[in-house]
Amino acid sequence: MATFSHENRGSSISSERIKVAVLGAGNMGTALAHALAGNGHEVVLWDFFPEVVEDIQNRRENRRFLPDVRLHEMVRATMSAVECVMGARLVVVSVPSPFVASTLGPIMLGLENHAVLLNVAKGFAPGTRHSLLSMLERLAPTHACVQMAGPAIANEFARGTPASVVLATADELVARRVADWLSGPCFITETTTDVTGASLGGILKNVYAILLGCLDVLGKDSRNVEAAALTASVREMARIAEACGGQALTLYGLAGMGDLVATGLSQDSHNRKFGKALASGKLTSAIEAEIKLLPEGARAVAAVCALAHEADVPAPLAGWVRRTVEGTPPSWEGLLNELRAATRAASGTPPQPVGDDFR
Numbered sequence: 001m002a003t004f005s006h007e008n009r010g011s012s013i014s015s016e017r018i019k020v021a022v023l024g025a026g027n028m029g030t031a032l033a034h035a036l037a038g039n040g041h042e043v044v045l046w047d048f049f050p051e052v053v054e055d056i057q058n059r060r061e062n063r064r065f066l067p068d069v070r071l072h073e074m075v076r077a078t079m080s081a082v083e084c085v086m087g088a089r090l091v092v093v094s095v096p097s098p099f100v101a102s103t104l105g106p107i108m109l110g111l112e113n114h115a116v117l118l119n120v121a122k123g124f125a126p127g128t129r130h131s132l133l134s135m136l137e138r139l140a141p142t143h144a145c146v147q148m149a150g151p152a153i154a155n156e157f158a159r160g161t162p163a164s165v166v167l168a169t170a171d172e173l174v175a176r177r178v179a180d181w182l183s184g185p186c187f188i189t190e191t192t193t194d195v196t197g198a199s200l201g202g203i204l205k206n207v208y209a210i211l212l213g214c215l216d217v218l219g220k221d222s223r224n225v226e227a228a229a230l231t232a233s234v235r236e237m238a239r240i241a242e243a244c245g246g247q248a249l250t251l252y253g254l255a256g257m258g259d260l261v262a263t264g265l266s267q268d269s270h271n272r273k274f275g276k277a278l279a280s281g282k283l284t285s286a287i288e289a290e291i292k293l294l295p296e297g298a299r300a301v302a303a304v305c306a307l308a309h310e311a312d313v314p315a316p317l318a319g320w321v322r323r324t325v326e327g328t329p330p331s332w333e334g335l336l337n338e339l340r341a342a343t344r345a346a347s348g349t350p351p352q353p354v355g356d357d358f359r
């Protein structure tokens, strides 16, 4: 059984200065680049959209994905992904899950031999029920791959309030090295070897953040119901993760509960905003036409329900989110019914691991 370890590194900045490549100058990638440059690292950002790269280079700002933040002078942007990763000790993968494979494919030969890959995207490998980290490991078999989990709303830590994040990988020493590079004013770090639990925490919380967004619109401004929904969501998450071979403790920590609190309650969260739009009467297709890219939770919910079903874990709340995403109009009474079912399920026997459906 893997062990779970904590290490609170306060705000001391890593003494080692490295070159960091960040693939994806979206909201998260840009904020991370800014934070890592603040730690003294040389950071090169790549983005799919040339106008985003130009904006960063010419104005020191990313008006599309992280407006109103003047980027650190040690952040440079490039349109060449190969140039971005050249000489980098740490390569941060920060594009949404559908683009991870197409972004990494062309740069594999340009990676430094000892480069560590840090995935911050929180989704399944597209079309599968496997983690993005396992996909990264297949794409880059000779490189150490690490998953970041935990509550890290980009708009917040980009402005200097710290985020507590979890670095998950089987090799504790690698996790500690990455934690050291990240530790500073913007990040408080923990490490864990429970890669399954941490990866699933990041995927699952998005689904339940959609529910909390719906609740914000459907609810009667009730903290009692909100607390009950949050708690029932975390229990459902823990049971699913445990059935897939993760540790419940991980889900009750930063990677699960912590991230659900931040995502489910933050006005900045893509998933919560999506839930609010659904509960306001919009269909998924209409929201997608507006925002172009659905949040990770909308893409993951069907696979989450399938995982739970196969593991024989009751997941009434995830089921409700799935039906809502698929077009059933969400209602307060319907949500309360599933909350009752989830509360009953939480007093049942804990599930047994079912094998390697998720890894």
Ligand SMILES: NC(=O)C1=CN([C@@H]2O[C@H](COP(=O)(O)OP(=O)(O)OC[C@H]3O[C@@H](n4cnc5c(N)ncnc54)[C@H](O)[C@@H]3O)[C@@H](O)[C@H]2O)C=CC1
Binding pocket: 024, 025, 026, 027, 028, 029, 047, 048, 049, 065, 094, 095, 096, 097, 099, 102, 103, 120, 121, 122, 123, 152, 153, 154, 155, 293, 296
């Ligand atoms: N925004 C946040 O606070 C956090 C986000 N994350 C995760 O980070 C990942 C990225 O999220 P955000 O930065 O928020 O997304 P975003 O919506 O702000 O940015 C979208 C990104 O996708 C890229 N993109 C769009 N089309 C593309 C294509 N065809 N090929 C390659 N790249 C393309 C864009 O260039 C941009 O970098 C997601 O998996 C999310 O769950 C994780 C922690 C916090």
Ligand SMILES: O=C(CO)COP(=O)(O)O
Binding pocket: 122, 150, 151, 152, 153, 154, 206, 209, 259, 262, 263, 268, 269, 270, 271, 272, 295, 296
């Ligand atoms: O993962 C996040 C914070 O930890 C951000 O979630 P959203 O994709 O909902 O914005």
